[in-house]
Amino acid sequence: MGFISHQDFQGGCKTEEDEGQSTEEDSQSFHGVGVCKWFNVRMGFGFLSMNSQDGVALEAPVDVFVHQSKLHMDGFRSLKEGEVVEFIFKKSSKGLESVHVTGPGGAYCIGSEKRPKGKSTQKRRSKRDRCYNCGGLDHHAKECKLPPQPKKCHFCQSVSHMIANCPIKAQQSSPGSQGKPSSLKEDEEVQNHSPQPTEMAD
Numbered sequence: 001m002g003f004i005s006h007q008d009f010q011g012g013c014k015t016e017e018d019e020g021q022s023t024e025e026d027s028q029s030f031h032g033v034g035v036c037k038w039f040n041v042r043m044g045f046g047f048l049s050m051n052s053q054d055g056v057a058l059e060a061p062v063d064v065f066v067h068q069s070k071l072h073m074d075g076f077r078s079l080k081e082g083e084v085v086e087f088i089f090k091k092s093s094k095g096l097e098s099v100h101v102t103g104p105g106g107a108y109c110i111g112s113e114k115r116p117k118g119k120s121t122q123k124r125r126s127k128r129d130r131c132y133n134c135g136g137l138d139h140h141a142k143e144c145k146l147p148p149q150p151k152k153c154h155f156c157q158s159v160s161h162m163i164a165n166c167p168i169k170a171q172q173s174s175p176g177s178q179g180k181p182s183s184l185k186e187d188e189e190v191q192n193h194s195p196q197p198t199e200m201a202d
Contacts, residue, residue, distance in 0.1 A: 030054055046066055048087060050089075064089050085103060155169045
């Protein structure tokens, strides 16, 4: 069984009258010195490895949670692994949690050189991706408000093939078909790629 200090054990049972007092005790803050154990720049949190508490060296390092909002620095807030820090922390229901983190002597934190990568959704949308359900350009299939649609070619809207095998698209991309009027292409689409009842049933 672990050692219980006088700070952890108050003695006696808690009553309703003591609840307000215990809340104040739980929010009591302490001073710690240590280094950044690890920090996830994308998620904005990590852990500090505390070496001393209130000026007393610890026998073994203790982990203290840190969130980017508690860091004393300008711009993008993060910590570099192994960076020396001073911090104020408190005990919470989840463990030890920092409430203010600085560099040595209250200086700004150095921070990590790493930056989170940009989201890929904007890049994909800039390439005019279509909704796989209805073929719309302004959204993706997971955002589509229409019920599931029959699979069809998003280029010519035919249900007899997919866009990868579309002969109309192949004709337009070939050099010899550039001079053909668009009205002739539409006529060919109607004649050659009308829906077949047997495939619709499947």
